Amino acid sequence: MPVHAAPPGLERGLDLPSLYTAVRLRERGDAFAHACAIAAEAGAGTFVHVGRFDLLEFAVVLEPEEPLGRARRAFFAGMAAIADAVAAHCPPEKGLxxxxxxxxxxxxxxxxxxxxxxxxxxxxxAVPDWLVFGGILVAARVRIGDPGFHVDSTSLEEEGFGTPEEVIGSFARHLMVHVDAWGERGFDPVAEAYLARLEREKAGDTRGIDVNGDLLIRHHGERGPxxxxxxxxALQVPGWLDPATGGVRL
Known part of the structure; x- marks a missing residue:
C-alpha cells in the first residue's frame, strides 16, 4: 500500500518526509472529512491537518492495492504508527x-x-481508489472544569509530551515504516505491532488479525472455535469519537 507523492500546489506546513504533501485547515476544519472529500483528486500522500490548540487532528490519503475487504487492514498500520509516535514523545514510565x-x-x-x-x-x-486513515489526539482538555473529575481521559499537555508538530511528524514517518514492512514482509509485522499494544481480555490469550481485519481470539487453555x-x-461507528464535538469523548 504505497504512500505516493501527491500533486504539487497543495499547502506545505509540517516538516514531513518528501513523500507527503501537507494541507493545513483552519481551526474549525475537519481533517478526516476533508481528506475523504479530496482523496480522489489530491491522491495518495496527501496529509491533512488542522491548526488548533486543543486537538491534534490529521488524516492521510493512501493508495490500496488490494480489494477493500483486505485493504482495510491499513487501519492497523495507522494505529501502530500513532502508537509509535506517542511512545517516542511520552514519559517512559507510562504505558500506551x-x-x-x-x-x-x-x-x-x-x-x-x-x-x-x-x-x-x-x-x-473491488480495489478502492483510495483509503483515508485519520487520527485525533487530545492536545489539551478545555472547558471541562477540574481535570481531576475526568479521570477517564487525559491530554498530551497534562502528560508532558513534546510539541504537536513533533508528534504529527513522527506519525508520518512511522506510518511509512509500517507500510514498507507490509510491502516487503507481508501483513504479519503490522499485525504484531498492533496486537502488542492491544488490551487483553485474559492473560495468555492468543490473538490474530484475519485477512478482513477481524480480531481472532482463543483464550488460554480453552478448546472450541x-x-x-x-x-x-466498529470502524463505521468509532466508540471514542464524540459526535457532538467531533473530538474525543472527555
Whole structure:
C-alpha cells in the first residue's frame, strides 16, 4: 500500500518526509472529512491537518492495492504508527494501549483514536481508489472544569509530551515504516505491532488479525472455535469519537 507523492500546489506546513504533501485547515476544519472529500483528486500522500490548540487532528490519503475487504487492514498500520509516535514523545514510565479496535489509552486514560474512510459504495471485492486513515489526539482538555473529575481521559499537555508538530511528524514517518514492512514482509509485522499494544481480555490469550481485519481470539487453555470480533462495524461507528464535538469523548 504505497504512500505516493501527491500533486504539487497543495499547502506545505509540517516538516514531513518528501513523500507527503501537507494541507493545513483552519481551526474549525475537519481533517478526516476533508481528506475523504479530496482523496480522489489530491491522491495518495496527501496529509491533512488542522491548526488548533486543543486537538491534534490529521488524516492521510493512501493508495490500496488490494480489494477493500483486505485493504482495510491499513487501519492497523495507522494505529501502530500513532502508537509509535506517542511512545517516542511520552514519559517512559507510562504505558500506551489500544482498546479494540480504535481507541488509544495512555496510562489507562483515553487520549485519542483512529478511523478509516473509503469510497462510498465500493464493493468489498473491488480495489478502492483510495483509503483515508485519520487520527485525533487530545492536545489539551478545555472547558471541562477540574481535570481531576475526568479521570477517564487525559491530554498530551497534562502528560508532558513534546510539541504537536513533533508528534504529527513522527506519525508520518512511522506510518511509512509500517507500510514498507507490509510491502516487503507481508501483513504479519503490522499485525504484531498492533496486537502488542492491544488490551487483553485474559492473560495468555492468543490473538490474530484475519485477512478482513477481524480480531481472532482463543483464550488460554480453552478448546472450541476461535472467537471472532468484527472490525467493520466498529470502524463505521468509532466508540471514542464524540459526535457532538467531533473530538474525543472527555
Amino acid at each position: 494501549a489500544f482498546a479494540w479496535p480504535d481507541a488509544i489509552r495512555f496510562d489507562g486514560a483515553l487520549v485519542g483514536g483512529g478511523r478509516l474512510g473509503w469510497p462510498e459504495g465500493c464493493p468489498e471485492d 476461535v472467537r471472532r470480533v468484527p472490525l467493520l462495524p
